[in-house]
Amino acid sequence: MAKLKIEDLDKITEDVRRKMTIREGGGNVKITVHMGTCGIAAGARTVMSVFLKEIETHNVKDVIITTSGCAGLCSKEPMATVEFGDQAPVKYIELNENKVKKIFDDHVLKGKFVTEYALSIGSERIQ
């Protein structure tokens, strides 16, 4: 395959625009990966990369992924928060590649919480 050039973006952009017209409104699911120092040291960047890869392979259009600062629970990093529609946000802790994939399949795609990876209510001290 030929090496990518910045100019190749023109074609990609055009393709995306064409598909956009048949797309439904976006932003149904929001994923936030916490990128504080402890999170990064514990693997937050991998969490981000795996989520991006999942979004790409499942070709979902209504998922927004973003990063934020430290969540103040360093020992439970890496962490991510998933907000599905208008359901309450769920904070997931001690993530790794497999947990992220499961969260993506169940929660991001189907709106089903993955209780076993979620921060248990009450142990929380988050602003």
Add this chain to the structure above:
Amino acid sequence: MEDLSLHILDIAENSINAGAKNIEIVITDSLSNDLLTIEIKDDGKGIDAEAQQKVMDPFYTTRTTRKVGLGLALLEEAAKDADGQLKLESELGKGTKVYAVFRLSHIDRKPIGNIVDTIVTIIAGNPELNLKFIYKQDDNKFVFDTTEIKNRIGDLEINSIEIIKFIHQYLSENVNKLL
């Protein structure tokens, strides 16, 4: 931190937390001088002279979620371990420059690691940011600038997955051969 690309992500997160709109990351590796340098420059809120004396101290932080601030201290440690040092220049209201230098061949120098994932993570997480990334070698130079991408894609978001995929692949092709 396992490698330098993770330190870079962490220092760039400081810039983002300081409200930066523009960040420039420059990595220079020079075999002829046996030096590796990393420079991260932002136009965030800056650090006043008094606080600058204290930022390397792990017990100094302006964050409210935790009492210690480790990012800069950890990078300084990594630089010192490789016979190098860390320098910080900052002006209140103007911005901050973090400059780390390492002896390239030093046995304890951490590897650069996956710089592509670091750049992609910064962009995907902060689409409004302008990020410039430069990788220099003795006789090679690679320049990547999100402004150029944004000009190409017009009103499309830089964090839409197709564009992120492009950036990931484009950077991999250009950077990995330099590493």
